[in-house]
Amino acid sequence: MKLLAGLLLLTVATSIQAQAWKVLPKGVRIVGYRNVTTNKITANFNEFGGESPLGAQFRVDMNTFNQMTGGFDIPGVDPNQLVLGEYKVDAEAQMNVHGTGFGWGLTDRVMFYAELAFYKANVKAKIKRTEGNTYEDIARQLEQDPSLSQQAIANILRNMVDANERNLQSVITNYYGYKPIGNWHGTGYGDMETGFMTKVIDKGVWGLMIYPGVVLPTGYQDDPDILQDVGFGDGQFDLFAEAASGYVFNDKLSFGTTLRYTYQAPTTKKLRIPGDRDFTLAKMNEKGSFDVKYGDKINWMINSTYAVNDWLSFTPVYRFMYQMPSNYQSKHSDANKYLAYNSDKLEHQVQLTTSISSITPFLKKEFLLPATINVNLVKTLSGMNVPNQSRFEIEFRMLF
Secondary structure (H helix, E strand, O other), rough: OOOOOOOOOOOOOOOOOOOOOOOOOOEEEEEEEEEEOOEEEEEEEOOOOOOOOOOEEEEEHHHHHHHHOOOOOOOOOOOOOOOEEEEEEEEHHHHHHHHEEEEEEEOOOEEEEEEEEEEEEEEEEEEEEEEOOOOHHHHHHHHHOOOOOHHHHHHHHHHHOOOOOOOOOOOOOOOOOOOOOOOEEEEEEOOOOEEEEEEEEOOOOOEEEEEEEEEEEEOOOOOOOOOOOOOOOOOOEEEEEEEEEOOEEEOOOOEEEEEEEEOOEEEEEEEEEEOOOOOOOOOOOEEEEEEEEEEEEEEEEEEEEOOOOEEEEEEEEEEEEEEEOOEEEEEOOOHHHHHHHOOOOEEEEEEEEEEEEEEHHHOOOOOOEEEEEEEEEEEEEEEOOOOOOOOEEEEEEEOO
C-alpha cells in the first residue's frame, strides 16, 4: 500500500481581483509566484473520517507469511496463532512547492492563463517491530502431546528464522522486487493547468465568470516499484469547467465563490497485480495493463474579504473537495476490484489570507506599480482518504 496515497497536489492561482468574476483588461498581463510549504505530515484521514498513521501497521501470521512467500503449513498448528511479528512503518512527509503562473487579457472579457509548479518532496519511512513471534508459546503447547511428531514440530518452531525488521525488508526487496522501505527524496514538475477565463456578467456589485480548461500530464508519476514515493501528477489529461461569482456589499466587504467540475480522462497504466484487497503487495513480474479511469472531482470554495484600507485586507476561505471512486478494467477481474476499493476522497479545508495590495493605490495614481503579496495559512479540518496537513503559502503577483 502506498504510504502517501491520495496526497493532494498544490497549484498556483493567477486570479488577482477581490471580485471573483473579474478578468484582466485587454493587453494587461500578470505574472505570479507562489511558495508552499507543508507541515510534517504524519497522518491521514482514513475511510471512516478518523485519523490513522501515514505509515502502515500490520501483523504477519502464518497465513500472511504464506501469501508473502508461498511458504508452508505446519501440521497441527493454527496459522492464525502462529505469529511471526507485528510491525509498523513510521512515516512522515513534507513538501515544498514553487509555482509560477501567467495571465494575459485577450479582450476585456476573455483572459488566457497557465500555471505550473515544481515540487520537492521528502519522505522518511522506517520499519519497526512492535511485537515478537509466538514460536516458543506454540512449541510449549505442542510439547504437551507426547507424540514424536508433535515434539519434532516443536523443535522446528524453535529453530525457525525470526522475522525481524531486516528479514522483512529482505522479503520486500528480494521476493517482491520493491525498492527498500526508507527515506525518499524527489523533485519534479507537476501537471500543467491552462484555460480561458470569460466574464459573462458584470453588474458592478456582482457578476459571473466561467472558464474551461485542461490539465496536462506533465508531472512525475508514482513509481509502482517504490512504496513510499509521491507522484506529482497522475498521468492523464483532465478537462474542467469552473464558474466564479460574487457580490460587493460595500468598499469594505465582498463575497466570492467558485465551483469546478473536473473530468479525468481514461488512461492505460502498467501496474502490479494485487492478489488480495487488504494485502496489495505483488511480485515484480506480476504486472498487468489496466485501463484506469480516476474519479471525477468537484471543488467548491467560498470566501469573504474584509478590506481594512486600500492596502490591507483579510480573507477567510472554506474549501470543499470530493473525488468519486476510480475504475480499473483489465483481464484481472479481482485486481480491478481491489485497486478500486476505497478510492473516493473527501476534504474540508479552511484558509486565512492576508493581502497587501498596491492595485487600488495604483489605480488612484498613488503608487507606481500594481502588485499583490498574499500570505495564506491553510488547514485540512477533516476528510476521507486525504492527508491531515497544514501549509504556509506566500505569493507575489504583478500586473504589467
